[in-house]
Amino acid sequence: AQSVAQPEDQVNVAEGNPLTVKCTYSVSGNPYLFWYVQYPNRGLQFLLKYITGDNLVKGSYGFEAEFNKSQTSFHLKKPSALVSDSALYFCAVRDSGAGNMLTFGGGTRLMVKP
Amino acid sequence: DSGVTQTPKHLITATGQRVTLRCSPRSGDLSVYWYQQSLDQGLQFLIQYYNGEERAKGNILERFSAQQFPDLHSELNLSSLELGDSALYFCASSARQFSYNEQFFGPGTRLTVL
Numbered sequence: 001a002q003s004v005a006q007p008e009d010q011v012n013v014a015e016g017n018p019l020t021v022k023c024t025y026s027v028s029g030n031p032y033l034f035w036y037v038q039y040p041n042r043g044l045q046f047l048l049k050y051i052t053g054d055n056l057v058k059g060s061y062g063f064e065a066e067f068n069k070s071q072t073s074f075h076l077k078k079p080s081a082l083v084s085d086s087a088l089y090f091c092a093v094r095d096s097g098a099g100n101m102l103t104f105g106g107g108t109r110l111m112v113k114p
Numbered sequence: 115d116s117g118v119t120q121t122p123k124h125l126i127t128a129t130g131q132r133v134t135l136r137c138s139p140r141s142g143d144l145s146v147y148w149y150q151q152s153l154d155q156g157l158q159f160l161i162q163y164y165n166g167e168e169r170a171k172g173n174i175l176e177r178f179s180a181q182q183f184p185d186l187h188s189e190l191n192l193s194s195l196e197l198g199d200s201a202l203y204f205c206a207s208s209a210r211q212f213s214y215n216e217q218f219f220g221p222g223t224r225l226t227v228l
Contacts, residue, residue: 032214043116043204043219051214090157094214100170102147102217104157 002027004093006105013081013112021076021108023091032094033074034102035065039087047089050074061085081112117141118220120205126226132193135223139186139207145169146188147208147217148180152201163188192225200227 003026013019025031032051036044048059055067065076074091091105117140127133139146148160150173159172163182174180177195182188192199202224206217 034216036219043118043221044206045116046216046218049214049216100145100147100162101159101172103159106156 002031002093002101002103004091004103004105006089006091006108008108009106010109010111013110015083015112015114016080019078019081019085019110019112021089021091021110023074023076023105024072025074025091025093026072027093031072031074033065033067034092034094035059035063035074035076036090036092036104037087038090038107044090047076081110083112083114086110086112116218116220118205118207118218120203120220120223122223123221124224124226126228127195128228129195129197131195131227132191133195133225135190135192135203135205135225137188137190137205137207137220139188139205140218143207143209143218144186145208145210145217146182146186147206148174148188148190149204149206149219150201151204151222152198155201157204160190195227197227200225 005024034049035047038044050057050067058064088107092102119138121136144165147162151157160174162170166182180190202222204222206219208215208217
């Protein structure tokens with residue numbers, strides 16, 4: 001079975017500081033990894049994905065994520081946080097050998113303070 | 115705007131009732147996915163259809179059913195509703211059946227069961 005863990009319910013960071021939102025996963029095959037963001041009363045918006053290749057993936061709105069196979073992690077990062085980045089962030093995984101089911105982590109609320 | 119539309123936006127009903135949620139995928143997308151987001155269960159995959167046929171099933175209750183029509187829109191039917199069915203229901207779509215492409219989410223339907 002595939003699973004995703006987001007160990008932090010909330011991350012607080014000051015505007016202009018770097019941010020990291022953590023994600024670890026478990027799959028039996030090769031992972032396809034995704035980050036989504038959810039703003040209040042909105043659907044999920046795709047940020048970035050890792051399929052294969054370069055371990056550092058760049059996505060929308062200046063976000064990037066680092067895939068680490070040995071640590072089974074896929075942490076989301078941004079060099080300089082904006083107040084407008086405040087939202088709920090979800091990490092998701094799909095096992096390449098197990099069909100289409102996308103499994104989401106519990107979500108991490110990012111609060112960026114001015 | 116993801117291009118995925120869902121109706122209605124809000125639905126308030128009573129226990130024991132039946133409701134139908136509707137989803138129109140992005141133009142050209144053949145796969146439709148349904149997810150449930152609740153405070154206690156988080157974001158859970160329910161079911162996937164591809165070009166009219168069921169392709170994957172997740173944690174979907176027997177009281178729930180779905181279908182995808184020839185025009186590719188999908189409906190999620192929830193019957194014998196219970197208080198615990200109150201949640202945000204998302205539809206997502208992607209281009210292909212077995213793919214690592216990201217899923218695009220609609221704005222969701224908020225179901226309240228009283």
